[in-house]
Amino acid sequence: MKTPKLLLVIAGMLAFPAAAQSDDGAAEPVEVMVLGMYHFANPGLDAVNMEVDDVLAPRRQREIEILAATLAEWQPTRIAVENEASAPSFELDGYAEYGDLVTSQRSESVQVGYRVARMLGHEAVFGYDERGGPDEPDYFPMGKVMEFAKAAGQDGLIEELLAELQETVAAEQARLPEQSIAESLIFHNREDIVGAQHDRLYYSLLSIGNGNEQPGAELNAYWYMRNAKMFAKLDMIAEPGDRVLVLAGSGHATWLKHFVRRMPGYELADPLPLLQKAAALSEDTER
Template structure:
């Protein structure tokens, strides 16, 4: 009996130890960059967006959400909404879980709510930070006179990116569009817009660098909200505009306390 008791005690200790190890495993974070399904036209790049309410798009959104829920199994789904909206978001989500809420045409609902429900009712959380915005006013005031060559290059780049984006929305399926938007090529292209004008005002007010810094500042705050949610043992899906994810992806790559999980194989 003493030997049996000792074996039971040892097995219990090993089980508790294993559970402790699992609980201390770094959070896994999957980043998903999207376009705004209902585009308010506030971005520098103006795009006529693909209609996500079409039968084909709705079928894909349902299948894509199920795959993310089953294969990644997020414990938390973080959405690009203001933290102050969390109370209302919780109300809407509880209504949706009960079948009493029709999903608006917005990615936080069409993707976020669907994935969270399919994952067994995972938590949904707002993580956006809107106190800090992209402060490009001084840059746009100075660039035409102080840096006309950069202004011309900037205008050309915006025109090219806009044309490319409109062409992608016009010709690609939703699956192919999301896959393209989450490519390294598109992330680099997005960040290049800020870096092109970064030198404007160098040594004389730094209008370009300050504008770029304000965008990174906002995204640093957003990533701080992600870090707060992504405690050890969590599996966190982050859904946000592709411009945010382009920057946040670099933060996650350097975060030694958390592990990045690629979304590439899920499209």
């Protein structure tokens, strides 16, 4: 866990061990690799949901093993997955049951995150997700946006955006049977594609409103808040010098990368070379 800055100052004064430092005495940066994912076991909570084949099937298990081994070559020191976990440790209890979970649970958190952690001998996997609840706001108030748009005669834009999403998902779903998992993930980690889709969906919704009521702007603000809280948890999990592999639904990737790029003491690592290597290895295995 990251120690609050005031306590770091006190610790230094009391001569406790210092944080990791580079040769010039500066704290080493935290390297973060944000791996955009599609959901292996889709809970059906997105605006448009994609159906995927069974990742527990032998072919997919071989591909996931190759993917995990390739990601492990980056030597992450911590692995964080899109699950909720309790502060202050943010450690996921389920990781201890890896042996049972990996043969029964289809989520990418288990199949990729837990698997890489086990390969590297990690004692813990961390959860950083932030979701709405009784004491939390609705971080994605799409229903309110749609209701306003319909009443204001702006529902044509909503229909257009959803149609575009459905077309994109249908095209991807059609490609899945012919692609390895690593090859499919390349699409989810192309920043030119994912970033453009993010901007098209969220920023288009800013026009849903009338000046007095701004449901589109509110949705953008709450979505930003959720992702900011997710990154804030990552910041509490990471220590200077860490290499953190972050598994994230690709809808979160744009904002999480934004924070990594702009947060002092952080550096962003690109997952594409590893995905391309894993895709090539998977193709060789299938021959």
